[in-house]
Amino acid sequence: MISLRNVEKFYEAGATKNYVLRRINLDVAEGEFISVMGPSGSGKSTLLHVIGMHDTAWGGEYFLDGQPVHKLGKKERAELRNKTIGFVFQSYHLLDHLTVYENLEIPLSYRDTAKRERQSVVADALDRFHIVGKKDLYPTQLSGGQQQLVGVARALIASPKLLLADEPTGNLHSSQGKEIMELFKRLNDEGTTIIQVTHSEQNATYGSRIVKLEDGWIVNN
Amino acid sequence: MGTIWQDLRYGFRMLWKSPGFTTVALLALALGIGANTAIFSVVNAVLLRPLPYRDPERLTLVWWSAPKLSLDQFPASAPDFVDWKTRSGVFERVAAFKGASFNLTGGNEPERVQSAAVSADLFPMLGVQPRLGRAFADEEEQPGHEKVALVSDGLWQRRFGANPGLVGQQVALNGESYTVVGVLPPNFNFPEGDTKIDLWVPLSFDPKEMSQRGSRSLIVAASLKPGVTREQAGVGMNLLAKRMAEEYPATNADWGIQVQPLTEAITEDQRPALLILFAAVGFVLAVACANVANLHLVRAATRHKEVAVRVALGASRLRLVRQFLTESVLLAGVGGVLGLLLAVWGVDALKAVLPSDVPRLEEIGVDASALGFTLLVSLSVGVLLGLAPALQRTRPDVAEVLKEGSQSVAGGLRRNRVRAALVIAEVALALMLLTGAGLMLRSFWQLREVSLGLDPENVLTMKLTLPAQKYEDASRQTAFSEQLLQRVMTMSGVASAAITTSLPLSDTSMTDFVVEGHLRQEDVEDQIGAYSSISTDYFRALRIPVIRGRAFNEQDTEKSAPVVIISETLARAYFGDEDPVGRRIKTGDGDEEGGEAKAEGKGENKDKNNAGDEEQEQGKGGADEHPWMTIVGVVGDVHRFGLDEKLKPEIYFPYRQQPGTEMALVVRAASNPSGMTAAVRREVRAVDAEQPVYDIETMSQLLSESIATRRLSVVLLAVFAALALVLAAVGIYGVVSYSVAQRTHEIGVRMALGAQGRDVLRLVVGQGMILVCVGLLLGIGASLAVMHTMSSLLFGVSATDPATFACVSVLLAVIALLACYIPARRAAKVDPMVALRYE
DSSP: OEEEEEEEEEEEETTEEEEEEEEEEEEEOTTOEEEEEOSTTSSHHHHHHHHTTSOOOOEEEEEETTEEGGGOOHHHHHHHHHHHEEEEOTTOOOOTTSOHHHHHHHHHHTTTOOHHHHHHHHHHHHHHTTOGGGTTSOGGGSOHHHHHHHHHHHHHTTOOSEEEEESTTTTSOHHHHHHHHHHHHHHHHTTOEEEEEOSOHHHHTTSSEEEEEETTEEEEO | OHHHHHHHHHHHHHHHHOHHHHHHHHHHHHHHHHHHHHHHHHHIIIIISOOSSSSGGGEEEEEEEEGGGTEEEEOBOHHHHHHHHHHOSSEEEEEEEEEEEEEEESSSSOEEEEEEEEOTTHHHHHTOOOSEEOOOOGGGGSTTSOOEEEEOHHHHHHHHTTOGGGTTOEEEETTEEEEEEEEOOTTOOSSOSSSOOOEEEEOOOOHHHHTOTTOOOBEEEEEEOTTOOHHHHHHHHHHHHHHHHHHOHHHHTTOEEEEEEHHHHHHTTTHHHHHHHHHHHHHHHHHHHHHHHHHHHHHHHTTHHHHHHHHHTTOOHHHHHHHHHHHHHHHHHHHHHHHHHHHHHHHHHHHHHSOTTSTTGGGOSOOHHHHHHHHHHHHHHHHHHHHHHHHHHTSOOHHHHHSTTOOOOOOOHHHHHHHHHHHHHHHHHHHHHHHHHHHHHHHHHHHHHSOOSSOOTTEEEEEEEOOTTTTOSHHHHHHHHHHHHHHHHTSTTEEEEEEESSOTTTOOOEEEEEETTOOOOSSGGGGEEEEEEEOTTHHHHHTOOEEEEOOOOTTOOTTSOOEEEEEHHHHHHHHTTSOOTTOEEEESOHHHHHHHHHHHOSSOOOOOOOTTOOOOSTTTOSSOSSOOEEEEEEEOOOOTTOTTSOOOOEEEEETTTSOOSEEEEEEEESSOGGGGHHHHHHHHHHHOTTOOOEEEEEHHHHHHHHTHHHHHHHHHHHHHHHHHHHHHHHHHHHHHHHHHHHTHHHHHHHHHTTOOHHHHHHHHHHHHHHHHHHHHHHHHHHHHHHGGGGGGGOOSSOTTOHHHHHHHHHHHHHHHHHHHHHHHHHHHTOOHHHHHHOO
16 A cells, blocks of 8 residues: 655755655555554654655655655645545644534545535544534543544544554553554554554554664664 | 833833834834824814914904805905994904005015005904014004005015014005004914915005995904803894894895804814824824734733743732833834824925915924824823733733643634734724725816816916006006017917906906896806906917807907806806807896896896995996996806816906906916016016016916815825725734734644645635625725715715725725735645644
């Protein structure tokens, strides 16, 4: 599903180049659940954002679902991303002034989904994640675990094939973290490909493979 | 005291540390306060400051009014004046005056001097003492008394080299010797009007004038007795008017009396335009304040941590409020000082461009009142600006704010609502200003489309007043004019030249008239018309088209049958499609003639002189003062009173048949005539070496001056509206920019969730434009409610003109869209990586 070839990213600091990612070669098959690990500053989040196409300033080749991302223009990348990828953030990044329902609806509105269809999809999601009772609450009225649950529901609302999660349990206490990881496992079992960045060895065990990064290099694959 | 100093020092430092905020805020405040101070200086000098006379609140002008004849503020006759003076009971002093002008000779160059004939009571009434010599004595009002004059300070300096020995000396006025009895103080100019008065002579009435009760030409000023109000004076004078109507029914029936405050009389023409301008700058200041208040709120929002720390360290709420207020008052104070500097410059600029007919022009300046006004405005603005953030920001949740790593909470919903309300107010105010300016601009545009009725290009005009003593009889007046025209016509570059006794856009001579076979018109405006005596080439010189019949010619002499030419408006009103050529018309004492016409129907009536009301004008002479005159032609209408005035009937007499001492020379040149003045002046001197010319202007200048006040109002209003527009645009930009900065993270999330540039653009622009649309709607509503106050300043356009409203709304919306678009574009370029980096 994903094929990265010699992907590199660096920042220029005067005459020198500070590499964040170096010659990354990575293949991810459909249905895999990969955990990316490594010390702080090793390039984990950067790699996730390159795969998520939020970061565009990198070199090398990147194929997603057979499409050469490195050759695509901005618009095509956005289309491919919207069709294929969902994102879960460590700090949930729910929009504070929108209700749970509206937060779930937002990604669909960016995909030009008709209102009636949006209503039905959001209703399904609320049901599936058991948060119907919370639909009119604002994020600040939810616990951290509930917020991340909404964050995951939001990431999956447009039925992406690939779920990217950046420290999804980083702000949660252990029982909430466990619930989220079990949810990820279920989703993976149902066919969603997942790449998560994590510091937790325990969370990594939920995945099928671990990719370790150090100083921008993949040290095991 | 020490803590205030500390607050001040801290305030200065805060302003210094935020140069962007400080510059924008100071600029907005300086422009707002400066424009207000400048216009206040004008309004104060012209409208508010008491007149420089004794007890100015007791000074009034007293007028006749005849509502049935649609006549308002009509002057009085000599016998009326005497009756008012002796029988009123409500006035302490009553004085009369009328305009005059004299040829001052005896120096190198004869000079036309604008003068006034005034009652001896005038100067004591005004409380004005001459700087040299004395005012008039009562006996000097008597006919036959030695002729005396008072001169202005300006004339004394200019003409007599400020010679302190001038008092007691003789000067030659219209060829007669007058003794100068005094020099009036600098800046004394009474009566206030278009022209500066340089000479005053006593007003005296001979028996003939005292018998002409229907000849109303005196303006009467009076000071109320102490304790008598203007209303009481009005009641008392109207009782007198009733008694006079019974005593003199032929001349005084249906006439009432108006008592008008002198201040109002002097300023009433300028009052609407000045008040509109004052309101306009008030709006500009309001927009500027809303702008700065917004910036203030934004800035205060970034200081929540500082405030929390201060509270944690023990600052009381009062102290915090004082800190915020000190900063805002400091800001407004500095803005006020800059505004004052701008105002000083602005007032000089305004004085240079204000039309000369603005009363008390020389008194306009940034004085103590203006300083006080600026101080008051600055302080009020400072307190207003500081109040909202001071009250909002001085109750922080210290524990929450000071939590380690807490995110900046840049504004809750309520605070955002305050900022949104400020933007809405800015847009609404800017729209109102733009609408006002738009309506004025359209009026001006419409006015420029009006045809004057003559061709003003390449026409030089100048005035001459022949001294009555020297040119007593009609033949001498005619001889002078013909000699002059002959000489001017031979000058190179002159295409044609003519004489008129009443120059369009400059002079006003009105008469009532009766058309043979027509009853009096119901509409009194149709039986009063402008008149002038003209030489034969007048229509050719001014290119006024002769529509029917003929122009005057050499056969129209004092000995031939009296003839007239009428204007198209008069012809249409009385003759419709019929040809008026050959029909007859007469001018004269309206009431008597009208009565005759009504009584006798078609034109068999004979003229009778109204007993005692003998003809004053020379040249009409003979037993038949108001003869029937045959219409020999119809000419195109001329907007002689100004492009914005309704066309009035107009009657032209041949100069030879009705000559006069007051005349204007019009010279059509082949090209720009401004260089011909000296040559024409030489020709005048060649005919009469002692004859001065004055008011030398091209017809184009006269036209330009006639719309000068309107043009200035348009320009000033447009400048203020543009200022408001820019300030509003900056305000919208500021709020949207701030919102974008505040929401960078949210926008990043949205983009991470799939939003594209256009989605973000739509989001940001949409939210900004909602505020703009609400502001536009409120502005339109408010404009519809208040624009009628501008009606008197508009021409050819309604105060609710949909096209103007639509245009200014679209203009404002487009500018606002741009102001939203720039930050929105920045928002659309938010890099989700950067926005989400710090998790």
